[in-house]
Amino acid sequence: MARPFTPKVITANDLIEGDVIYFKADDSWTRDLAEAELIVDEAEAQLRLLDAEKQNISIVGAYLADAKAGEHGPEPVHFREDFRRKGPSNYSHGKQEALANV
Amino acid sequence: MYKYNAFDEAFLAERNAQFRAQVARRVDGSLTEDEFKPLRLMNGVYLQLHAYMLRVAIPYGTLNSAQMRQLALLAEKWDKGYGHFTTRQNIQYNWPKLNDIPDMLDALGEVGLHAIQTSGNTIRNTTADHFAGAAADELTDPRPYAELIRQWSTDHPEFQFLGRKFKIGITGSPNDRAVVKAHDVGLRMVEQDGEIGFEVIVGGGLGRTPMVGKVIRDFLPQADLLPYLEAVLSVYNVLGRRDNKYKARIKITVQENGIEKIRELVEARFEERRGEFDGTDQELLAEIKTHFTPPALRSGSTEAYQAAYETDPVFRAWADTNLAEHRDSDHAIVTISIKAHGATPGDASAEQMRVMADLAQELGYDELRISHQQNVILPHVHKNDLPAIHARLKEASLATANIGLISDIIACPGMDYCALATARSIPVAQEIATRFDELKLEHDIGHLQIKISGCINACGHHHVAHIGILGLDRAGVENYQITLGGDATETAAIGTRTGPGFAYDEIVPAVERLVETYLAIRTGEEETFLETYRRLGMEPFKTALYPEAQKKVA
Numbered sequence: 001m002a003r004p005f006t007p008k009v010i011t012a013n014d015l016i017e018g019d020v021i022y023f024k025a026d027d028s029w030t031r032d033l034a035e036a037e038l039i040v041d042e043a044e045a046q047l048r049l050l051d052a053e054k055q056n057i058s059i060v061g062a063y064l065a066d067a068k069a070g071e072h073g074p075e076p077v078h079f080r081e082d083f084r085r086k087g088p089s090n091y092s093h094g095k096q097e098a099l100a101n102v
Numbered sequence: 103m104y105k106y107n108a109f110d111e112a113f114l115a116e117r118n119a120q121f122r123a124q125v126a127r128r129v130d131g132s133l134t135e136d137e138f139k140p141l142r143l144m145n146g147v148y149l150q151l152h153a154y155m156l157r158v159a160i161p162y163g164t165l166n167s168a169q170m171r172q173l174a175l176l177a178e179k180w181d182k183g184y185g186h187f188t189t190r191q192n193i194q195y196n197w198p199k200l201n202d203i204p205d206m207l208d209a210l211g212e213v214g215l216h217a218i219q220t221s222g223n224t225i226r227n228t229t230a231d232h233f234a235g236a237a238a239d240e241l242t243d244p245r246p247y248a249e250l251i252r253q254w255s256t257d258h259p260e261f262q263f264l265g266r267k268f269k270i271g272i273t274g275s276p277n278d279r280a281v282v283k284a285h286d287v288g289l290r291m292v293e294q295d296g297e298i299g300f301e302v303i304v305g306g307g308l309g310r311t312p313m314v315g316k317v318i319r320d321f322l323p324q325a326d327l328l329p330y331l332e333a334v335l336s337v338y339n340v341l342g343r344r345d346n347k348y349k350a351r352i353k354i355t356v357q358e359n360g361i362e363k364i365r366e367l368v369e370a371r372f373e374e375r376r377g378e379f380d381g382t383d384q385e386l387l388a389e390i391k392t393h394f395t396p397p398a399l400r401s402g403s404t405e406a407y408q409a410a411y412e413t414d415p416v417f418r419a420w421a422d423t424n425l426a427e428h429r430d431s432d433h434a435i436v437t438i439s440i441k442a443h444g445a446t447p448g449d450a451s452a453e454q455m456r457v458m459a460d461l462a463q464e465l466g467y468d469e470l471r472i473s474h475q476q477n478v479i480l481p482h483v484h485k486n487d488l489p490a491i492h493a494r495l496k497e498a499s500l501a502t503a504n505i506g507l508i509s510d511i512i513a514c515p516g517m518d519y520c521a522l523a524t525a526r527s528i529p530v531a532q533e534i535a536t537r538f539d540e541l542k543l544e545h546d547i548g549h550l551q552i553k554i555s556g557c558i559n560a561c562g563h564h565h566v567a568h569i570g571i572l573g574l575d576r577a578g579v580e581n582y583q584i585t586l587g588g589d590a591t592e593t594a595a596i597g598t599r600t601g602p603g604f605a606y607d608e609i610v611p612a613v614e615r616l617v618e619t620y621l622a623i624r625t626g627e628e629e630t631f632l633e634t635y636r637r638l639g640m641e642p643f644k645t646a647l648y649p650e651a652q653k654k655v656a
């Protein structure tokens with residue numbers, strides 16, 4: 001039996017800022033993983049990746065990352081994506097810094 | 103130090119203008135990322151996990167105070183107020199915006215710095231002994247040769263598209279502080295019949311297939327340096343594999359063809375190339391050497407130093423660990439630790455950079471060095487100025503007395519920044535340093551080098567550490583492998599794996615068990631960790647690391 005498909009989000013880096021961005025259901029980008037579109041179908045994931053790559057003029061390196069549904073939206077499965085969502089652990093920089101400033 | 107002439111300045115300005123235009127074309131959509139990426143990499147611009155990263159070369163690790171101040175300015179104006187000094191005598195900025203990078207490069211150009219060939223399959227920044235020009239054991243200053251190599255290799259058309267990156271390291275002393283045996287080409291100054299030349303070592307490297315370089319030429323007269331290097335590179339350019347990125351470094355070329363065959367080919371090519379050199383390189387070298395005339399060292403009493411050494415235990419502890427022998431007995435080489443316990447190894451704030459620049463300008467003949475150990479060096483300090491320097495370093499949290507000790511850890515950026523990482527390395531370094539500081543054991547333990555990499559690429563030199571730590575991803579969790587017995591000096595050796603890895607929260611206790619074992623079994627204080635390991639081998643350490651496995655066998 002084929003392995004069950006792990007849900008995905010599409011993520012990339014912003015061309016100018018270089019920071020982590022996520023693809024939303026309305027084809028725009030967000031800096032908050034919880035607002036990303038969670039894609040649960042494998043074929044759909046490939047199509048959505050093509051949609052995302054249409055915006056390659058302003059993003060870099062879009063890819064599908066494993067994610068799971070959480071209470072407030074998609075959550076990371078792997079620790080790498082968890083770091084990308086928050087920022088480094090040695091300083092409170094990156095996304096965690098922006099959050100601390102709200 | 104080397105000062106740019108009009109040609110160098112024009113070249114750099116032109117190069118920066120090109121890059122500015124390339125960024126503009128990427129932003130307006132005329133260039134795709136696939137087209138832009140090699141261009142940005144040629145200018146030291148990477149994209150990491152959270153942001154771009156700009157890698158700036160510090161050629162042969164040498165800076166003056168104006169350059170250090172400019173690095174501080176970049177950190178403050180376009181980054182988050184700090185910079186990260188790396189094992190390859192570079193500084194990395196972790197948070198620049200793409201639009202700002204051309205301005206950053208122009209600002210660097212104002213003080214003769216650049217980011218050219220800090221990336222890509224080219225000849226990278228040539229690294230040198232960080233005590234160059236000052237060390238008591240040095241035959242001659244290797245930096246003019248490193249500068250000659252830089253000028254020859256920068257934009258050299260034959261070597262812009264090598265099979266893989268190519269790193270050259272050079273030392274002017276028999277004691278190797280530049281890890282030359284872990285470079286694609288290592289150059290070690292030696293003396294033969296009163297003449298100074300190079301022992302040429304080839305095929306060293308770390309990464310996924312670590313290797314200690316092999317001697318390809320016992321003695322190369324110094325005048326033959328460039329033709330010989332061209333011969334090595336040209337043989338590599340032809341024989342080196344391009345079918346497999348992981349087999350593309352010259353270490354594999356040497357391994358697959360054998361050092362004898364490589365030597366034969368290089369010698370033959372060298373004969374051809376040598377004829378093409380008409381002496382211009384030697385004229386250039388002579389000109390370069392005039393930029394490296396040693397500073398006129400002042401003389402005078404060292405009483406104030408002696409007095410402070412005898413009366414101030416904090417100063418004494420610092421002097422005992424952080425000073426090295428200068429060729430002039432009234433002077434010392436100061437290593438400033440940028441590894442306060444619990445801080446990120448290699449990071450310095452803009453403010454700290456300015457303090458170091460001021461000290462260099464006022465009391466250090468305007469010279470600074472960056473070491474591959476990720477520390478900063480004041481190469482020439484009159485001993486009587488040491489108490490004042492120590493006091494000012496203390497105010498800037500730069501007076502940690504830990505050079506060569508267990509908390510003087512090399513750590514690569516790891517998963518906190520690097521897109522290639524499989525695990526974090528910085529927090530492991532922070533926790534080890536904090537733990538041994540709490541235990542107040544570090545001075546008892548003595549000389550012990552821990553080096554940590556966040557993936558198999560080994561940027562943190564873990565293979566040549568006394569205790570090496572490699573962070574891996576095992577089924578979605580961080581896992582750390584330990585190697586023992588590596589050596590980064592002239593007796594270079596690759597460490598041996600102890601066995602299964604350790605989870606993130608087990609790695610610091612595992613290191614603690616290794617150190618406890620060492621303290622229990624060493625013959626005395628003068629036997630270092632590495633010596634104990636060499637005397638007794640892996641077994642006692644394995645027993646300490648894997649008590650469960652031992653029980654099962656018993």
Ligand code: HEM
Binds near residue numbers: 188520
């Ligand atoms: C974050 C950006 C970085 C990237 C993408 C990167 C990439 C790599 C890669 C792919 C290799 C393996 C090369 C090979 O074996 O062919 C490597 C090796 C190495 N890198 Fe990095 N690295 C980064 C940061 C650093 C830093 C921060 C340092 C210095 C602290 C460094 C120093 C080295 C060294 C010393 C080696 C091993 C020596 C050798 O070339 O064999 N790198 N790096």
Ligand code: SF4
Binds near residue numbers: 517520524556559
């Ligand atoms: S060793 Fe790996 S994780 Fe560390 S900087 Fe190099 S590529 Fe990144």
